[in-house]
Amino acid sequence: MTDEPKKEMVVTPWEVSGDIDYDKLIDQFGVQRMTKEIEEKIAKHAGFKHLQLRRGVYLSHRDTDWWIKEYEKGNKVGLYTGRGPSGHVHLGHLLPWFFCKYLQEAFDADLYFQMTDDEKFLQRDDLTLEETIALTYENALDVIACGLDPEKTHIFSDTEHIGHLYKIALNVSKKVTYNTAKAIFGFNDSNNIGIVWYPAMQAMTCFLESEREGKNTPCLIPAAIDQDPYWRMTRDIAEKLGYYKPAQIHAKFLPGLAEGGKMSSSQPDSAIFTTDPPKKAGKKVMKAFTGGRDTVEEQCELGGRPEICNVYAYYYFMFEENDAALVEREMKCKNGEILCGECKKTLAKRVEVFLTDFQKKREEAREVLDQYLLK
Numbered sequence: 001m002t003d004e005p006k007k008e009m010v011v012t013p014w015e016v017s018g019d020i021d022y023d024k025l026i027d028q029f030g031v032q033r034m035t036k037e038i039e040e041k042i043a044k045h046a047g048f049k050h051l052q053l054r055r056g057v058y059l060s061h062r063d064t065d066w067w068i069k070e071y072e073k074g075n076k077v078g079l080y081t082g083r084g085p086s087g088h089v090h091l092g093h094l095l096p097w098f099f100c101k102y103l104q105e106a107f108d109a110d111l112y113f114q115m116t117d118d119e120k121f122l123q124r125d126d127l128t129l130e131e132t133i134a135l136t137y138e139n140a141l142d143v144i145a146c147g148l149d150p151e152k153t154h155i156f157s158d159t160e161h162i163g164h165l166y167k168i169a170l171n172v173s174k175k176v177t178y179n180t181a182k183a184i185f186g187f188n189d190s191n192n193i194g195i196v197w198y199p200a201m202q203a204m205t206c207f208l209e210s211e212r213e214g215k216n217t218p219c220l221i222p223a224a225i226d227q228d229p230y231w232r233m234t235r236d237i238a239e240k241l242g243y244y245k246p247a248q249i250h251a252k253f254l255p256g257l258a259e260g261g262k263m264s265s266s267q268p269d270s271a272i273f274t275t276d277p278p279k280k281a282g283k284k285v286m287k288a289f290t291g292g293r294d295t296v297e298e299q300c301e302l303g304g305r306p307e308i309c310n311v312y313a314y315y316y317f318m319f320e321e322n323d324a325a326l327v328e329r330e331m332k333c334k335n336g337e338i339l340c341g342e343c344k345k346t347l348a349k350r351v352e353v354f355l356t357d358f359q360k361k362r363e364e365a366r367e368v369l370d371q372y373l374l375k
């Protein structure tokens with residue numbers, strides 16, 4: 001084992017890097033740990049326990065138990081998630097979207113899906129507004145390909161649907177001081193004022209369904225934990241505006257194919273994009289970082305290390321539904337009975353099959369895109 005020093009963890013809405021320590025994050029962010037009770041309740045309403053729940057992808061939350069109780073009382077509940085359209089979508093992005101589909105069906109919930117073309121334009125020097133808007137529609141195809149219900153899914157672009165959004169965002173912005181925004185997001189004098197305003201846009205969606213229903217509607221946000229600062233801000237002001245505080249369920253990051261860190265668009269070889277030709281994606285898998293040893297002899301003798309292996313992580317999070325088969329793979333790896341080449345080959349095949357199917361659905365989505373857009 002190497003004793004390399006841990007890389008410092010940075011988790012903000014704009015940067016995720018270093019060695020992620022989820023226990024520390026839960027303490028730092030002051031969120032609640034996921035509980036068996038919540039997992040079982042979700043499974044009960046869904047009729048089955050989703051792979052992501054079985055494998056602990058959602059390790060923390062805020063008030064998810066309350067959101068479920070509201071549903072059990074017979075109240076309408078809603079879902080909200082979003083995407084910053086800065087490039088193509090990769091597998092890491094899809095995890096919470098698949099989970100949204102599961103929750104949408106289990107709780108008969110509408111999903112509001114925010115495309116933050118404004119945020120990505122303001123935050124990135126290399127993207128024009130035309131580009132982030134075009135990516136909004138490209139990325140929407142991926143959202144639709146996850147199988148969401150067209151009647152109950154409302155995808156919108158911050159720039160193009162602003163008429164539905166602006167009044168709520170204004171109400172939010174008036175309640176948040178610059179001092180608070182600086183403390184939460186670390187803004188300083190060199191930030192453009194657009195990005196300082198932007199948190200009002202991300203917060204606003206928590207209240208969009210309540211406005212449209214004309215009735216306070218509990219909102220649950222499935223998202224990666226790096227987005228939590230927005231909800232901290234939103235929860236602070238929700239009641240002042242007469243709304244419920246939004247609830248959250250936080251996902252872990254899907255690791256990239258390279259060593260350490262999450263799957264990231266800024267390292268194209270570490271990520272499998274939904275638009276990658278399947279064969280090319282398979283090749284990326286064949287080059288992935290594993291927990292294997294330097295030589296075959298060593299590996300047969302000492303066994304592999306699934307706990308640090310990204311290929312194993314892909315089986316774990318997405319590509320091995322069957323719990324028994326997963327355990328068997330882990331044992332065989334640890335016993336040196338299965339080598340990395342074989343394990344990667346099997347995964348590459350599964351990734352190729354997945355992408356071929358997903359890309360077909362993604363193309364079909366072009367025909368129905370309009371049905372999914374916020375009206």
Ligand code: TRP
Binds near residue numbers: 081082084114119202
């Ligand atoms: N800020 C997010 C991003 O950069 C996009 C986003 C907007 C979002 N609203 C959300 C993500 C709600 C999760 C949940 O990707």
